[in-house]
């Protein structure tokens with residue numbers, strides 16, 4: 001990547017924009033947008049974890065807010081974390097078989 005910053009949200013945003021531009025320049029080229037989308041999802045889980053641990057209210061990152069795909073992935077990471085916490089606190093999931101209950105399976 002040509003541009004790096006210490007802000008992981010800005011990095012994902014730049015990477016996404018560059019991947020999109022690359023596709024415009026070369027529509028037959030490989031679609032690399034999945035990589036920043038995966039990063040956005042990971043950031044969503046990290047933020048959910050921080051919010052959970054600190055009680056902090058974390059809004060959608062400004063660098064993702066106006067890009068629907070990045071925003072969606074960030075939320076999906078956030079929801080994934082929430083679901084994981086739910087499962088940890090769910091007696092149905094913590095049975096002797098170790099299988100998730102019907103609502104979390």
Ligand SMILES: [Zn+2]
Pocket residue numbers: 086087090091092093100101102103104105
């Ligand atoms: Zn459950």
